[in-house]
Amino acid sequence: MSSIQTEIERRRTFAIISHPDAGKTTITEKFLWYGGVVREAGHVKAKSNKKFAMSDWMKIEQQRGISVTSSAISFPFRDCHINLLDTPGHQDFCEDTFRALTAVDSALVMIDSTKGVEAQTIKLMNVCRMRNTPIIIFMNKLDLDGRDAIELMDEVEKVLGIKPVPMSLPIGNGKLFQGVYSLIDNTVHFFNRDEAKQSIAKVSGLDDPKLDEWFEAKYLAELRERAELVQGAMESFDRDRYLKGEIGPLYFGSAIRNFGVKQLLDSIVEIAPSPVARLADERLVQATEPNFTGFVFKIQANTDPKHRDRIAYIRICSGKFERGNKALHCKTGKPVRLAAPTQFMANNKTVIDVAYAGDIFGVHDPGTFAIGDTLSESESLRFQGIPDFAPEHFVKVWLTDPMKSKQMTQGLRQLSEEGATQLFYPLSSPAPILGVVGELQFDVIKFRLEEEYLAKCRFEPVNVAVVRWITGTAKEIEKFKEEHSQDVARDKRDGLAYLCPNAFRLATVQKNYPNLQFLEVSERYGAN
């Protein structure tokens, strides 16, 4: 095997998805500790001491205590190179998470065992299902009085629509949590709140008499009953089916007590896929092809307020990338030099010399890139695009200080290129309209316009409920524009959008203009 192939095969690129508070930050910190990236395995986001997780690095995130942008973190574990994409759990930032999920090969779903499957997890899981992303499930907070293990697994199957395959089963629960029994290798992992006192022992099977010495009869009876039920009714682990996204191996543990976390990481190394082939319009691109290809999945401006900068995050789809290499920017057909490829450990940047398929790196972006752009060493390709989701909330933006008009225009343009908001310029009014999927995004935009661009703005409610992108013949479009000039706007790529006050009106308009198409999703890369 060539050294490029070996490097690619040891990559694991995944994201953690969960509902807020399920423990994603906590487990990320433990992973980083196992990777030797942080010295302390402590939960550094503890509100009590006002410290924050390294992945929660934007000022706004610190103020609100939620993850707003996705950052990528790399660390070594065993003989693997792991790329972990952090994703905002808050529902108002789901667009960012959707995009991050296009850049990973698998996902870890964290579920709070005291609550079961929650709303945001369902939404994100739907995206994973659309892409058949392989899923590993971690049932967290077993140290708390949680819900019954079997009931939780049932809920995963019914609500998340994926067949869970328990790799371990809990012994006891909550305050009486004793540990887990691994159904894969017949080991018992003894729980202790004190991490140093946790231990693992091998047994011959569920009827090994050693278990009777270690645990009270009631716990054992429950464990054996659960095991019987599971073995009778549930799927057994089959890696091919996991890779197709049909079954989800499931582990029980406690992130904060570092219980079951190493076993989870072991499992990611052992079963999660190395970089998978990616579909471009032209052909399927194998990760192990020697030529570099990749796509931009995220753009972020002003990561460092001291230096005005803009970073494009690229997921490498195939081959090897070397610092300073030129690549073809497929959309424009022009070569671009990717001068200082950077990997991120929260806000610590390291310039890298080489990177391989599966890796994520950032490059300084002078305004060349847009989300979804393909980069390629030689051949012109177009990886499948990342959709713009139809926004659900809208406001009109008025500048409060007319001297800052340039700053506001620049800020809005950059924030929309980052995907933080969608921007519409009505044909009939000078004030731009912002559209977002989650309302909290407005607060972030307002904050960032003021903080980063020094443009104080006022947001005014606007009577828009749905947006549809319009396509059709020039003549029909002209007619439509004349008749609906009050509700028609240009988006940032000059695409024509109908900003419609209500669904009823939309239905009428669709009936009146049968030759026009009213599209719910605008594919980012398609226009221009």
Ligand code: G4P
């Ligand atoms: P998130 O990133 O998914 O939003 O969750 P995060 O890790 O911030 O965890 C949410 C809360 O759940 C935190 O408590 C965290 O300490 C707690 N937690 C995480 N894993 C476990 C676990 O295995 N067992 C128990 N008992 N708690 C866990 P918090 O009080 O909200 O915040 P903090 O003051 O601890 O930061």
